[in-house]
Structure formats: C-alpha cells, structure tokens
Amino acid sequence: MxxxxxxxxxxxxxxxxxxxxxxxxxxxxxxxxxxxxxxxxxxxxxxxxxxxxxxxxxxxxxxxxxxxxxxxxxxxxxxxxxxxxxxxxxxxxxxxxILAHFIEDPKPSFPFICLTVSGGHTQLVLVRDYLDMEVIGETLDDAVGEAFDKTAKLLGLPYPGGPHLDKLAATGNPGAFVFPITSMRGLNYSFSGIKTAVLYFLRDRVQGDPGFIEKRLPDICASIQYTLIKMLLLKLMKASTTYGIDQIAIAGGVSANQGLRKALAGLSEKLGWQVFIPRLEYxxxxxxxxxxxxxxxxxxGIFCDLDVSPSAKMKIGDHGKNK
The missing domain is CATH 3.30.420.40 (ATPase, nucleotide binding domain)
Incomplete structure (x- = not known):
C-alpha cells in the first residue's frame, strides 16, 4: 500500500x-x-x-x-x-x-545507471527519469542470479543457493581458484560459461579427492563469487565511463549479495561514484x-484497459496507454 x-x-x-x-x-x-x-x-x-x-x-x-x-x-x-x-x-x-530506490532516502538523481541483477535478469539500465529508461546492456544467456544458484546447487547448498554461497564466501579466499571471465562485445553479459567451468572443475577435483568440496567449500564459494562480481563490475565501470555518469545504483534480488555490496563500496571510494542500494527488504x-x-x-495518468494481457517477456519502456 x-x-x-x-x-x-x-x-x-x-x-x-x-x-x-x-x-x-x-x-x-x-x-x-x-x-x-x-x-x-x-x-x-x-x-x-x-x-x-x-x-x-x-x-x-x-x-x-x-x-x-x-x-x-x-x-x-x-x-x-x-x-x-x-x-x-x-x-x-x-x-x-529500479524505482525501489525512491521508496526512501537517499535517492539517486537523474540520470543514473542501474545494474539490475536477479534470478531471471541481468541488465544495465540508463535511467533518465522515473519512467524514461533504456537498457544499454544485458545478459545474452543466463542471468547472474541463476549462475549463483546453479553453481551453489553443484556444491550441494540448499535452495536458494545464492545467499548460502554469499555467506560462505565471506570466510573464504577469493583467489584460491581461478574461473574464466566471459567478455562480450559492448555492455552485454554472458554467464552460461562459468556454470560449465565450475561443473568440470568440481568433477576433476572430486575424482582425485572425494572430500574436496567439503574441505575447500568457503574458498570455492569465494572464488566463484569473486568471478561473477568481477564480470558484473567490469561492464558497470565501462558503462559509467561511456555515458559519463557517476550516479550508480543496483537493484534486484542479487543486490542483497554482501560481496557485491562490498565491492561497490570499494569502487565508490576509488572512482568517486555515488552508489545507491535499497534496503534488503526492497x-x-x-x-x-x-x-x-x-x-x-x-x-x-498512465492507466491500462481491463483487457490487458500478462507478458512474460515484457520489455523496459513499455508503459501501456492512457485510459
């Protein structure tokens, strides 16, 4: 309400x-x-x-x-x-x-770039006004939230796996293992490769040591999380430079990730960004x-008719019609 x-x-x-x-x-x-x-x-x-x-x-x-x-x-x-x-x-x-940032202070000023990260989406959005948004980059396959959850499942963590992986990563060494970083053209992302890389990495290590996952679980989680966050932030930094914008926001379920929040805080100090993150419940x-x-x-005054149909793939910028 x-x-x-x-x-x-x-x-x-x-x-x-x-x-x-x-x-x-x-x-x-x-x-x-x-x-x-x-x-x-x-x-x-x-x-x-x-x-x-x-x-x-x-x-x-x-x-x-x-x-x-x-x-x-x-x-x-x-x-x-x-x-x-x-x-x-x-x-x-x-x-x-994205508009959850306007529920309470502090609020970003326009224009700002929002990294929207969830189980189903990963997008970089240029926000010019409350209802004027443009997707300037997005994942071409899997969302980062899915990558978190699927790799967590490979490690035997409970559903939803992302928060459990985040918690374990806080006590691990992010440099313990190296996973590939997929780089797409422009500001787009791809996260399907890291899931496959983790799958084969675990298969090969467990063959030689059946207890490998249990012994090194925090380090594995930290290394996976480090890689995913680095992939996100490399494109975010590129978007900030391309558009000359230092007002940066994150939104979506994965924005609750403590590793991502910590990394953004570090970039805020290093690059002079103003970073906005909603409260966890938002x-x-x-x-x-x-x-x-x-x-x-x-x-x-933007309303819709009663015959409007749900759209599983509704795009940003589609605001219906005036009643």
Missing amino acids: ISDGKVLNNIIATQSVHEKYGGVVPELASRAHQQHVVPVVHEALTDSGISKGELSAVAFTRGPGLMGSLLVGGSFAKSFAFALDLPLIEVNHMEAH CTDNAAMIAMAGHFKYQK
Whole structure:
C-alpha cells in the first residue's frame, strides 16, 4: 500500500514450497499465488487502515515473470479494479526494482545507471527519469542470479543457493581458484560459461579427492563469487565511463549479495561514484516497489484497459496507454 508516494506497508507471502525441489516450480508458484493473494490484500488494507472505498487505483505486475503467477495476479487486480471502478496500472517488474530506490532516502538523481541483477535478469539500465529508461546492456544467456544458484546447487547448498554461497564466501579466499571471465562485445553479459567451468572443475577435483568440496567449500564459494562480481563490475565501470555518469545504483534480488555490496563500496571510494542500494527488504521481489512504480504512473495518468494481457517477456519502456 502506498499513499502520496509514502509506502504504508509491504506485505509479502513467502513460498517455501519450492525448497525441496531445489528451484522454482512454475505450477506450484501459481497455485501459491492463488492461495495467498486474497489474504495478502486483506492484510495490507487492514494494516494501513485504508478501506477499499478510499483507494485511488490498483497497480499490478504485468511482466516479466512466470506466466501462471502473472495470470493469477493480473486476474485478481483486474477484477478488484473493475468491482471498485478504479483505474488499473500495469507495472514492469524490472522497472519496479529500479524505482525501489525512491521508496526512501537517499535517492539517486537523474540520470543514473542501474545494474539490475536477479534470478531471471541481468541488465544495465540508463535511467533518465522515473519512467524514461533504456537498457544499454544485458545478459545474452543466463542471468547472474541463476549462475549463483546453479553453481551453489553443484556444491550441494540448499535452495536458494545464492545467499548460502554469499555467506560462505565471506570466510573464504577469493583467489584460491581461478574461473574464466566471459567478455562480450559492448555492455552485454554472458554467464552460461562459468556454470560449465565450475561443473568440470568440481568433477576433476572430486575424482582425485572425494572430500574436496567439503574441505575447500568457503574458498570455492569465494572464488566463484569473486568471478561473477568481477564480470558484473567490469561492464558497470565501462558503462559509467561511456555515458559519463557517476550516479550508480543496483537493484534486484542479487543486490542483497554482501560481496557485491562490498565491492561497490570499494569502487565508490576509488572512482568517486555515488552508489545507491535499497534496503534488503526492497531488493528482492516485493509489493512496495510495484506500488512505487504505480505511484509514478498514476501521477502521469498512465492507466491500462481491463483487457490487458500478462507478458512474460515484457520489455523496459513499455508503459501501456492512457485510459
């Protein structure tokens, strides 16, 4: 819930159902969405002290994301808005991650470059205004979040593996092992290679020493994390130089990674960057960032029709149409 640009609450229902499968199961995700959407909305209204009759608009995630979950959320939002005769606002999931920087101070000034990093996306975005964004670089295959989780799974870490790898990396030696850094043309990324490199590295080491992973786990995690972060920051530095911008932000679930945060703090001192990172609860997928994106669209009168369809591959810059 949001009022006049101020977040009133950020109610989230977690989905622990995926843990035993070692990854998100789309069908289970959509079923969990269906199960939780009504209680979550009810709790948000009750907690804020705002009645349904006092609402001005309804914002929902149109995409990108898992189609089943988008269908559940979109169908509920359209029904809710129709029943209350309220404007409907479609939100781009990745733009919302970037706009999470405007939930609370300190806030970046325009223009700034945002590195959006999650399980499904890795993008460099030039942000000229609240609703004026351009993707200037992105992964051509896997997202960095997937690389974190998949390599963590190879090491036998619980799901989601990224946070566990990050925690172990803090006690390891990042220079213990060397993994290849893939360099793509321009500002684009590629993370598929490191997953394969780690797979063969572990296979070869375990053949000679079955207890290798257990003995060197922190060092392996630190070396993997060092490589992934270096790949991210090399392109980020290039983008900063190319566009002459020292206002730097990160967003998305992987922006909660402590190794990435520490590395950015170091670059901030070295290069004179002003670095902006949302509070942890606003880094992962959350309701507040969708509400904030909805707030800026409401101010511009950018609404959508009730027949709008979810888009699993919705692009940054697609803002629907005026109602």
